[in-house]
Amino acid sequence: MTTATAQSTDIPGTVVTPARLRRSAAARRHRYSRIKMWLGAVCAGVVIIPVLLAQVLPLQDPVNGSLAQALLPPMTDGHLFGTDANGRDLLSRVLHGGQTSLLIGCLAVLVSGAIGIVAGSLAGYYGGWIDTVVSRLLEAQMSLPLLLMLLLVVALFGPSILVITLVIAIAQWPEPARITRSLVLVEREKPYVAAARVLGLHRLTIIGRLIIPNILQQALVVVFLLLAQAVLLESALSFLGAGVQRPYPTWGGIISDGRQLFITGQWWLVTIPGLVIALLVIGVNLFGDGLRDRVRRTKAAS
Amino acid sequence: MTCGPSRWSGPDTVSYVLKRLGQTVLTAFLTILTVFVLLRLAPGDPAYNYAPPNPSTEQLEAIRKQFGLDQPLLQQFWTFLSNLFHGDVGTSFQFKQPALQVVMDRLPYTITLAIAAIVVTTIIAVPLGVWMARRNNTAPELGANIATIAGQSMPDFWIGFVLLIIFAVNLSWFQPSGFATWGELVLPTATIAILQIALISRLVRREMVANLAAPYITVARSRGVPERDLTWKYAFANSAIPVVTALGTRFAAMLNGVVIVEVVFKWPGVGALVVDALQRRDFPLIQATVLVTVILALVVQLAVDLVYPILDPRVRLGEASS
Numbered sequence: 001m002t003t004a005t006a007q008s009t010d011i012p013g014t015v016v017t018p019a020r021l022r023r024s025a026a027a028r029r030h031r032y033s034r035i036k037m038w039l040g041a042v043c044a045g046v047v048i049i050p051v052l053l054a055q056v057l058p059l060q061d062p063v064n065g066s067l068a069q070a071l072l073p074p075m076t077d078g079h080l081f082g083t084d085a086n087g088r089d090l091l092s093r094v095l096h097g098g099q100t101s102l103l104i105g106c107l108a109v110l111v112s113g114a115i116g117i118v119a120g121s122l123a124g125y126y127g128g129w130i131d132t133v134v135s136r137l138l139e140a141q142m143s144l145p146l147l148l149m150l151l152l153v154v155a156l157f158g159p160s161i162l163v164i165t166l167v168i169a170i171a172q173w174p175e176p177a178r179i180t181r182s183l184v185l186v187e188r189e190k191p192y193v194a195a196a197r198v199l200g201l202h203r204l205t206i207i208g209r210l211i212i213p214n215i216l217q218q219a220l221v222v223v224f225l226l227l228a229q230a231v232l233l234e235s236a237l238s239f240l241g242a243g244v245q246r247p248y249p250t251w252g253g254i255i256s257d258g259r260q261l262f263i264t265g266q267w268w269l270v271t272i273p274g275l276v277i278a279l280l281v282i283g284v285n286l287f288g289d290g291l292r293d294r295v296r297r298t299k300a301a302s
Numbered sequence: 303m304t305c306g307p308s309r310w311s312g313p314d315t316v317s318y319v320l321k322r323l324g325q326t327v328l329t330a331f332l333t334i335l336t337v338f339v340l341l342r343l344a345p346g347d348p349a350y351n352y353a354p355p356n357p358s359t360e361q362l363e364a365i366r367k368q369f370g371l372d373q374p375l376l377q378q379f380w381t382f383l384s385n386l387f388h389g390d391v392g393t394s395f396q397f398k399q400p401a402l403q404v405v406m407d408r409l410p411y412t413i414t415l416a417i418a419a420i421v422v423t424t425i426i427a428v429p430l431g432v433w434m435a436r437r438n439n440t441a442p443e444l445g446a447n448i449a450t451i452a453g454q455s456m457p458d459f460w461i462g463f464v465l466l467i468i469f470a471v472n473l474s475w476f477q478p479s480g481f482a483t484w485g486e487l488v489l490p491t492a493t494i495a496i497l498q499i500a501l502i503s504r505l506v507r508r509e510m511v512a513n514l515a516a517p518y519i520t521v522a523r524s525r526g527v528p529e530r531d532l533t534w535k536y537a538f539a540n541s542a543i544p545v546v547t548a549l550g551t552r553f554a555a556m557l558n559g560v561v562i563v564e565v566v567f568k569w570p571g572v573g574a575l576v577v578d579a580l581q582r583r584d585f586p587l588i589q590a591t592v593l594v595t596v597i598l599a600l601v602v603q604l605a606v607d608l609v610y611p612i613l614d615p616r617v618r619l620g621e622a623s624s
Contacts, residue, residue: 274460
């Protein structure tokens with residue numbers, strides 16, 4: 001009934017055939033992680049490529065619309081996604097707004113990944129008071145009402161791209177820091193580190209030149225998955241009114257603008273931008289998950 | 303099965319609980335200090351929000367004096383702290399009544415929503431996760447796996463709007479907002495549960511896969527223990543602690559206000575309250591909300607820790623964990 005018993009009945013007296021090999025657990029795992037990565041790449045690519053090409057594609061003006069064309073449903077008059085209350089083409093707004101959303105997401109992930117990997121590896125390698133400070137900071141941040149704090153800080157410093165990027169980065173640094181710390185704790189005890197120490201290398205050299213390259217692959221998968229969270233967080237913030245306003249609203253902002261209208265039947269202003277966010281985040285998460293399966297396996301094999 | 307207070311007896315547990323309560327007070331104090339300072343640093347004068355249109359300098363001055371905002375920052379904080387010791391968190395600027403009272407009036411709605419969401423999540427996510435672990439690396443499991451990734455990838459406000467458009471606008475099964483009858487609980491609960499089910503079921507799957515591969519399962523299987531018992535009495539019993547921890551953390555986080563879902567469904571809970579208070583710069587109300595929800599969340603976490611010795615007799619509270 002279970003896979004384990006099915007295999008054990010097959011093994012005695014049989015030859016390993018290619019067909020049987022393809023059905024083996026390891027081969028299936030490999031195939032499934034590849035399916036996830038392909039599916040993820042397609043989902044994310046469908047969103048990312050048009051967003052990157054927004055300036056090149058023949059789109060209508062995302063800022064100025066004609067009121068005569070206000071609130072057209074999708075697929076009418078050459079408006080693939082319809083128009084909003086000011087007669088602006090929704091497809092064009094979603095693609096232009098996506099550039100801001102993606103920019104904030106990527107920058108935030110770079111910053112939080114850098115902070116997290118540096119803080120985590122220092123805490124893991126040095127231990128002592130550095131570890132105590134980093135671990136306490138991680139714990140303290142977990143017990144704070146996160147979204148409320150983010151809203152507060154954005155209200156304080158104003159909703160510029162820089163502020164929102166930093167706010168998201170600060171919200172996200174615990175994840176890579178924790179993972180890196182635990183990876184470094186394991187790596188620190190390996191013979192090559194002891195050898196480097198005996199050779200008299202400086203501790204920062206050992207961390208930067210030897211340990212980090214060895215754990216980078218696993219840490220970067222976690223950082224990559226944070227991109228999905230960053231896009232979600234950014235859209236949540238702008239949905240609550242703490243998002244970048246100019247020159248184009250981000251995805252959350254477009255949804256926030258349209259939310260008063262869905263009761264009267266203008267469903268597309270809310271559902272379509274949300275679908276775009278969901279598609280991108282699903283793509284990134286699927287790809288990252290498949291990647292993580294693969295990295296874990298190559299690590300286990302080596 | 304022996305159970306009950308004997309698991310918690312001994313001076314270790316008492317000192318553990320006291321230590322944790324001390325940490326709770328400290329964390330709550332640091333949080334409220336941070337919020338207090340951030341609020342006062344923020345640009346913009348709250349007096350404008352509560353003055354008549356085109357206020358004169360005297361009117362603004364009077365309002366600042368009334369709210370105690372004319373005092374130096376340290377003086378304000380000292381007043382706040384000494385009032386706090388008498389159980390007074392201040393008077394809400396906008397409601398003109400004790401801020402604690404306003405928060406307490408809204409709290410039952412948030413707690414109701416949080417309990418409903420966590421119950422639905424547990425009922426669905428645990429069996430789903432166990433099923434995924436039992437069927438690991440099969441085509442149906444791949445489908446469920448991708449579905450749970452999708453579940454944790456959708457923005458919660460978007461799920462809320464889609465559910466509203468389908469079930470409230472088009473099918474008219476539910477009222478679109480507010481809380482009048484129990485029927486209105488369905489859509490917000492479903493919105494929260496979709497995300498939580500995805501997260502928790504993946505955790506259950508991960509724990510169960512690891513436990514099902516452990517040697518003790520092989521030994522038990524060779525002794526002829528039925529598969530059902532292997533799954534639930536052996537592997538799941540050993541996966542319970544991380545799962546309960548995650549459920550507890552999620553529940554505690556929801557008590558901090560399910561901000562977005564409450565805003566989407568115009569639910570009268572503390573999450574929607576605090577967003578409103580933030581926009582109107584109602585300082586005492588923000589402070590009261592943060593204080594109450596942070597303490598509540600920390601108490602829930604402590605309660606979860608106290609459940610560990612029941613789930614796993616090897617756990618002794620107060621001893622150093624690995």
